[in-house]
Amino acid sequence: MKDLLLIAAFALAGAVSAGLLGAAALRFVRHRSVAVSLTVVAAVTVTAMFAGTLAVAQAMFLSPHDLYVVTTVVAMASVVSLLTALLLGRWVVARSRALTAAARDFGADGDFLAPVGVSTAELADLSRELAATSAKLAESRARERALESSRRELVAWISHDLRTPLAGLRAMSEALEDGVVPDPARYHRRILAEVDRLNVMVGDLFELSRIHAGALTLVPSRMSVYDLVDEALAGADPLARAHGVRLVGGRVDQAPLEVDGKEMTRALANLLVNAIRHTPADGTVAVDAARRDDHVVVSVTDGCGGIPPEDLSRVFDTGWRGTRARTPPAGAGLGLAIVRGIVEAHAGRAEVHNVKGGCRFEVTLPVPTG
Template identity: 75%
Template sequence: MRDTLLIALFAFLGAAAAGLLGAGALWLLRRRSLTASLTVVAAVAVTAMLAGTLAVAQAMFLSRHDLSVVTTVVAMAAVVSLITALLLGRWVVARSRDLALATRSFGERGDFAAPALPATAELAALGRELAATSARLARSRERERALESSRRELVAWISHDLRTPLAGLRAMAEALEDGVAADPDRYLRQIRTEVERLNDMVGDLFELSRIHAGALALSPSRMSVYDLIGDALAGADPLAREHGVRLVGDRIEAVPVEVDGKEMSRVLGNLLVNAIRQTPSDGTVAVTVQRETDRVVLSVTDECGGIPEEDLPRVFDTAWRGSHARTPPGGAGLGLAIVQGIVEAHRGRAAVRNVPGGCRFEVSLPVAGA
């Protein structure tokens, strides 16, 4: 037992000395290639074994021949270990270089494709993370391009829509100022109408800017969908009579919701005004409410003849009006964008789909307490 402990002690001392030297070498080479570090690790392992063997051999007084045999065996093991470490290091470095090149192209072109050659688990995981990051960045850039396009389109529409009423206001004001207006009262009424129209447009722009900035402050309270629909139908009834359109509210349940009454009334008002203006005389605009587990779906169905399928995904885009405008004449295409923003601020969803003879706008809201 005592001899075994002595052998273990001599082997440990020899291996420890080799380990200390290897640690120093690794510290000096910490900024160098991975190949150098792997070579040092392999050399430390073989040197530790050789040092321990030599220490034990000297203590046991082995013959010169036996010592040379042991040394030769350890030397051959060292050669094989170093060659293996070098090959492994070069392979890992090559895979790292491939990943670095792919990452560089990711930065230049905005996309990332992981190297096709096999790599270590860590490098493969890093490649997957980079690919996921590339996909997220691509989606972000796409959203940014869409927003920028929407902003440019909005500015163009607003510039166009403001120029016409302002030119009319200027002409009417000059006519009144010069005393050449045949019917001053009619001019004054028209000026008031145009000013109200401009005021509504500015109000829509302000509302949309609050929605996009995330500054839409809601004051939710518990109320019944029945009351919301009833108020909205009463508010839209004069416009419906003017256009000869029937307003129908069927199957409206008294489902409780937690909403900002003012903002949600604006949502329903925008949908009803759009539906009435797009429905021909003697047509019908129907409002329904359907309970679905923890949500309630409010729908407004018109008889506009439908929206082209290729235009459906853009209906709620800012300033979009399509070939058949979904906003009142002179509007800037902001009504449905405001509808979507307010509904999403209430943790709901706004959607549109075609139905026989027209289209249906649906607003899905969570039921109070769900």
């Protein structure tokens, strides 16, 4: 037993000495290739075994011939182990170079990183993660380009929409100043109408800027969806009568909502105004509210004839209004963008679907718990 402990002590001393030297070597090459690190690790293992074996052999007082045989065997095993470690390291490096080459242009505009075929589990996981990140980056870049394009269109459209009434106001005010107007009262009414239109446009721009800046402050309160729909219908009734459109309140389920009444009423009013303006005279605009599990869906159905399928995804975009004509009836194209912003600020979503004879806008809002 004592001899066994002595042998173990000698072996441990040799292995520890080699391990300390190996740790120092690993620290020295920590910024080098993984092949070098693997070779050092293998060398540490082999050296620890070699040192322990020699220490034990010396302690056992082997004959010179036996000591030579043991040393030769251990040396051959060490050489094979080091060569194997070196080849393994070069193999890992070769596999990682493909991933490095693919990731070199990662994030460049228009480039998409596909998963690289590597057999090492860790490198394969890294490849998949980089591919997933690349996909997210591509989606984010696409959204950014779409948003930037929308901003440019909005600036151009709003500039035109503001310039047209301002030019009319200037012409009418100059005509009034020169006294060449046969009916000044008519011009005054036109000026007042243009000022009201400009005021609405500026108000929409201010509301949209608050939404985009994240500065829309909500003051939520508990209210019934019935009261919300009733208030929106009452506000849109004069416009519906002026356009000869029937405004119908359909099925409205009783359900509580935790919303900012002012902002949500504005969102529904924008939907109703949009529906009324795109529904021909003698048409019908219907409002419904149905509870579905833990959500309430408020829908506005019009008689616009439907929206082209390729335009459905753009309906709530800023500045979009389904036509290139920048005429007053078309509006500034901000109303539906405001609807989406207000609804999403309430943790809801706004959608549009084509139905027979028109389209249906749906606002889905969560029902408060408790």
